[in-house]
Amino acid sequence: MVIRVKYLGLTPYESTWHEMKNFTSKRNKLTQDEIWITEHEAIYTVGLNRKDFKAPLRDDIPVLHVDRGGKITYHGQGQLIIYTLIDLGRYHLTIRSFVTLIEKSIINFLSRRDIKASAKIEAPGVYIENKKIASLGLRIKNHASYHGLSLNIDMDLSPFEAIDPCGYKNLQMTQLKTFINDVSIKNIGREIANDIKHQLLNLKS
Numbered sequence: 001m002v003i004r005v006k007y008l009g010l011t012p013y014e015s016t017w018h019e020m021k022n023f024t025s026k027r028n029k030l031t032q033d034e035i036w037i038t039e040h041e042a043i044y045t046v047g048l049n050r051k052d053f054k055a056p057l058r059d060d061i062p063v064l065h066v067d068r069g070g071k072i073t074y075h076g077q078g079q080l081i082i083y084t085l086i087d088l089g090r091y092h093l094t095i096r097s098f099v100t101l102i103e104k105s106i107i108n109f110l111s112r113r114d115i116k117a118s119a120k121i122e123a124p125g126v127y128i129e130n131k132k133i134a135s136l137g138l139r140i141k142n143h144a145s146y147h148g149l150s151l152n153i154d155m156d157l158s159p160f161e162a163i164d165p166c167g168y169k170n171l172q173m174t175q176l177k178t179f180i181n182d183v184s185i186k187n188i189g190r191e192i193a194n195d196i197k198h199q200l201l202n203l204k205s
Helices: 013-026 095-111 158-162 185-204
Strands: 003-011 033-040 043-046 063-065 072-075 079-085 126-128 131-141 144-152
Touching: 003 013, 003 185, 013 033, 013 079, 013 144, 033 185, 079 185, 095 126, 095 131, 095 144, 095 185, 144 185
Parallel strands: 003 033, 043 063
Antiparallel strands: 033 079, 043 072, 079 144, 126 131, 131 144
């Protein structure tokens, strides 16, 4: 089984989202899985959990309602995005076990740089000393996933202050630049994508 890893560079959020939906709607049992690495221009996205939704406290960044799980978050340049277009049935994964696998790939990456991070069952994502460095939001259709993870690398974090990130009031965000100087989106994206890929292929072997 082949999992293709594609580096897309900087992309607009909305057109990439439509490409993911299109890929997922057309796939069949023979379609190869893909992992897309990108970063987006500044945008707030609101997931399907819109309970108690509060609009951002600033109006200079567009807001887009999308079909992933979760609540509101921010994407911008300097944040790594990895989209996981994966047939979960192929690897006998549930949504929860797939989320855990993705979180593990990020924690593994940080651990290799001597950064201690952890996940929380009740609040998906990856945290360093209770500050969130990575967020997850997935959509599953016909046992296939799209959307994925965002990892703050070297970005302006101030847009997060205008929202309750992922629905959590006063949740503080952090980024990789605080801890290390090596902040290449492309290289980090490939490393984490390959970790996800190897974990998945190990489930098949």
